[in-house]
Amino acid sequence: MAIMLRFGPADLLRCRFAVSPMLETLSAVRLLSPREGVGPHQRWLDTIDTRELDLRPIALLQPRRGYTPDFLSPPPAGPHTRFEDELAALAATDHDRVRAEVRRSLADNPGAAGSATGRLLLGEPALVLQTLVSLVEHVWRVLVEPVWPQVRGLLDADVGFQTRRLAEGGLDRLFAELHPRLRWNNGVLTREYGGDERRDLRGEGLVLVPSAFKWDQVVVIVDQPWQPTVIYPARGLGALWQPLSADRHRALGRLIGRTRTVLLLGLDEPASTTTLAHRHALAAGTVSEHLSVLRDAGFVAGERHRHEIRYRRTPLGEAVLRRNDSSGRPRP
Known part of the structure; x- marks a missing residue:
């Protein structure tokens, strides 16, 4: 089982890096689930207080195995994306899309739709969106913003390092050691384990997004509205805390x-x-x-x-x- 992305000549010119504060916020929430391994983040977890946060709506929409609504994390524009801009994009989500993606996510989480929180999320899309926007902003302020300078420094250092490797040796050099789960051979990038998909990029190129809080996974996104994207653990994460x-x-x-x-x-x-x-x-x-x-x-x-x-x-x-x-x- 693997996800394979095949590059053509045009794709080689459309590879870029981006950083997403919103993605880091949602990934930080995942780490608070008892089902998740915390890896190098135990020290950070020991410093936070979540008693004033009701994380159930976000947690319910992030099943361990299944679909997370794409609208919750808009595609990052570049390496200098601001949380405020991503929050504004979230708030502008079409209500029909909110309804459809929430239903799809809850269907992947057995029993979720019948819970009190699930019924709330299946309510009027405008109200659901308003609730999620407010909650995501609150989570950012409590969990991520206080440590964002450290996290941002790690992500910037990764982008700088990987960009130099790309300049020195092209994609062959970049993908050689980007992450142990990624393999590059003859114009095909393969993410090992989980999922089974073959995709010709056809000139869309690829966005590479380093992450601090998604520390143990490499995620491949190929659904619209995203440009094909690979999210990978940032280099040097072990020294963050x-x-x-x-x-x-x-x-x-x-x-x-x-x-x-x-x-x-x-x-x-x-x-x-x-x-x-x-x-x-x-x-x-x-x-x-x-x-x-x-x-x-x-x-x-x-x-x-x-x-x-x-x-x-x-x-x-x-x-x-x-x-x-x-x-x-x-x-x-």
């Missing part, structure tokens, strides 16, 4: 080295060498070398998953981090 220089794990960093400490901290969930390299903005060879040292020391172990090796912390690695959490320095 972990400024090690001001962290209580500094002592561990002095003991085993900063990079190995960052890698060990980042293994809250099993990950492959290529995933860790992308997440921490390191060369794959560098990550492999450090993982070998951590493995030999008994801090991590590797397990085969399909065609790759995924590393996890061992009980010893967990114990080392717990000891540093409790004392601020490693114990003998």
